[in-house]
Every structure is written in C-alpha cells, then in structure tokens.
Amino acid sequence: xxxxxxxxxxxxxxxxxxxxxxxxxxxxxxxxxxxxxxxxxxxxxxxxxxxxxxxxxxxxxxxxxxxxxxxxxxxxxxxxxxxxxxxxxxxxxxxxxxxxxxxxxxxxxxxxxxxxx
Amino acid sequence: xxxxxxxxxxxxxxxxxxxxxxxxxxxxxxxxxxxxxxxxxxxxxxxxxxxxxxxxxxxxxxxxxxxxxxxxxxxxxxxxxxxxxxxxxxxxxxxxxxxxxxxxxxxxxxxxxxxxxxx
Numbered sequence: 001x002x003x004x005x006x007x008x009x010x011x012x013x014x015x016x017x018x019x020x021x022x023x024x025x026x027x028x029x030x031x032x033x034x035x036x037x038x039x040x041x042x043x044x045x046x047x048x049x050x051x052x053x054x055x056x057x058x059x060x061x062x063x064x065x066x067x068x069x070x071x072x073x074x075x076x077x078x079x080x081x082x083x084x085x086x087x088x089x090x091x092x093x094x095x096x097x098x099x100x101x102x103x104x105x106x107x108x109x110x111x112x113x114x115x116x117x
Numbered sequence: 118x119x120x121x122x123x124x125x126x127x128x129x130x131x132x133x134x135x136x137x138x139x140x141x142x143x144x145x146x147x148x149x150x151x152x153x154x155x156x157x158x159x160x161x162x163x164x165x166x167x168x169x170x171x172x173x174x175x176x177x178x179x180x181x182x183x184x185x186x187x188x189x190x191x192x193x194x195x196x197x198x199x200x201x202x203x204x205x206x207x208x209x210x211x212x213x214x215x216x217x218x219x220x221x222x223x224x225x226x227x228x229x230x231x232x233x234x235x236x
Contacts, residue, residue: 031222043162043208043226050222058223088160094222101169104212104222105152108162 003027006091006109013081014117021076021112023091032074033106035090036060043090049074081116088113120144121209121227129233130199137184138194138230140209146170150212151192152224153183157205165207168192196232204234 004025013019025032030051035043035058045058049068063085064078074093078085092106120143130136142151153165168176168183176183184193196203210224 033223035226040206040229040231042228045223045225048223059225090160090162092162101150102167104150105164105167106162106222106224107164108154111160113160 004091004093004107004109006089006112008112009110010113010115012115012117015080015082017081019078019081019114021089021091021114023074023076023109024072025074025093025107026072027093027107028071029093029095029107030071031094032068033092033094034058034064034066034074034076035092036062037088037090037111039088047076081114083116086114086116121211121225123209123227123230125230126228127231127233129235130196132201132234132236133198135195135197136199136232138196138207138209138232140192140194140227142190142192142209142211144190144211146213151183151185152210152212153181153192153194154208154210154226155203155205156208156229162208166194199234201234201236204232206231 007022032049034047036046037043044060046060046062047066049055055066064076066076088111090111091109094106122141149170151168155163166178166181168185175185180197182195206229208229209227
C-alpha cells in the first residue's frame with residue numbers, strides 16, 4: 001500500500017562527513033515528516049513539511065536540515081555527522097489538509113539506520 | 118502540549134489468546150485522533166487502527182479492536198487470537214490540531230510496548 005522510499009537502508013560513516021538521507025513518495029501527499037528513533041524507543045519528530053517550499057522544525061531539536069523543492073522528495077542532510085547522530089531515521093507522508101480522521105494516518109518508509117563512527 | 122503514555126514496556130501472550138496493550142493520553146483538544154502502529158524487528162511502521170475522539174463506537178480492524186474510554190483518556194489496543202507474527206513493538210500515537218482547529222497531521226508517539234507471542 002505504501003509508496004514511500006528511503007535510501008540508503010543502512011549507512012555507516014565517519015565523523016565529520018556530510019550525508020543526505022533520501023526520501024521519496026509517489027502518492028502525491030502534501031505532508032511529509034522525518035522522525036528519529038533510537039533502538040527500542042519512541043519516535044521523535046525532527047522535521048515536517050506541509051508542501052513545496054514549506055519546512056518546519058519538529059519537537060526534537062536536530063542539527064539536520066531538510067528541503068522540499070518537489071512534492072515527492074524530502075531529503076534530510078547532516079552537514080557534519082557525529083556519533084550522537086547515530087539512530088534510525090524514518091520518513092513518513094500523509095494526505096493534505098482535506099484529509100481527516102483515518103485518512104490522516106502516516107505512511108512510513110523502511111527507515112535509514114545511520115551509524116556514525 | 119499532548120502526551121501519550123504506554124506503561125507496559127513488555128508484554129507476553131500465549132498464541133491464540135487475546136492481549137490488551139495500554140495507552141493513555143493527555144490533551145486539552147476536543148477533537149483528536151488516536152492511532153496504533155506495529156513495528157516488527159525489520160523496522161517499518163505498519164498502521165493498525167484509528168479512533169476519532171467523536172467516534173461513538175470502538176474501532177475494529179480484523180483481529181484488532183480499540184477499547185476507547187474517553188473520560189479516562191485511554192485507548193487500549195486489543196489483539197484477539199494472537200499469532201506468532203504479532204510479536205513486535207506497538208506504538209500508540211495521537212494527532213495534533215492547532216489553535217485554529219485544523220490538523221497539523223503530526224503524530225506524537227508513546228514509548229511503545231514490546232509484545233512477545235509464545236507458541
């Protein structure tokens with residue numbers, strides 16, 4: 001059912017490197033989100049977007065940045081990776097402002113497991 | 118601010134038996150939505166069930182049902198006839214609305230409950 005894709009699935013990288021986590025969806029959803037999740041823990045919202053050229057910071061402070069130049073694409077960038085950035089990053093999308101109730105459910109990608117050495 | 122609490126870090130159930138996963142929430146909104154997601158060890162998030170704050174009946178989706186007690190602010194997930202494939206992490210989540218009453222769409226998640234189904 002979900003047509004939202006994240007790459008890479010796993011990434012091991014050294015401290016100080018710049019990285020970009022890719023997220024794309026083919027459902028035409030206006031809203032997109034990035035969540036961060038440590039192993040066995042809850043998800044924390046770090047970025048969200050309501051449409052092209054719209055981005056907002058989430059509840060959890062993050063050194064990452066995002067962009068939304070196209071509806072289907074919502075990449076996340078870390079300019080200088082650190083070991084504290086090691087985590088799983090989950091991208092999600094949902095329908096636009098006309099959606100309500102059950103239709104506001106989030107569709108998630110498979111996640112990117114990032115390890116910074 | 119809204120808050121979701123799942124007080125059971127881990128639960129065990131025998132195959133074919135029913136199990137209830139607890140979720141309580143805190144909100145001052147009159148209109149809100151509650152979601153349950155399943156996260157297997159592979160890491161993806163799978164939508165299970167939704168309950169709206171104005172829904173008069175408890176939601177059901179196959180073997181999943183939601184025991185919604187609005188006055189107690191609880192939205193417990195009931196899984197009937199547990200299967201080995203139900204072993205996973207389960208998250209309760211709530212959808213926020215802004216001051217104007219329109220939905221942000223963002224979900225706030227609880228801490229999760231790890232369910233283990235024994236054969």
